[in-house]
Amino acid sequence: MLLAREMFNPGYALFQCSAESKTFQPNRSSYVNPDHLGFFRFIGQVIGKAVVDGHHLDAHFTRAFYKHMLGVPVNASDLAAADPEYYKQVRAVYVVLCAVW
Numbered sequence: 001m002l003l004a005r006e007m008f009n010p011g012y013a014l015f016q017c018s019a020e021s022k023t024f025q026p027n028r029s030s031y032v033n034p035d036h037l038g039f040f041r042f043i044g045q046v047i048g049k050a051v052v053d054g055h056h057l058d059a060h061f062t063r064a065f066y067k068h069m070l071g072v073p074v075n076a077s078d079l080a081a082a083d084p085e086y087y088k089q090v091r092a093v094y095v096v097l098c099a100v101w
Contacts, residue, residue, distance in 0.1 A: 004050065004057045007043050014039055018062050018082045025062045025082050 030036040064078040
């Protein structure tokens, strides 16, 4: 449990809270840590082990991240929880483009 909590510590720059502050998503700046890919691999193994053993982690991911992990296409509405401002911009551009066509 301690390891699971520490994985999502913002000080490691691996994950960041979504705009709603209830879910996590990969941090765009994770590259500042030269070993970030190794850490993500390790975290994936820890999460996989927890799932197999039936343990619950006190963290949830954004819908867009879950879809990405499952190989399901992510659409603009999935981004609403992760970044509402970006979603509003994408939606506004979509509406304008639809009006032009």
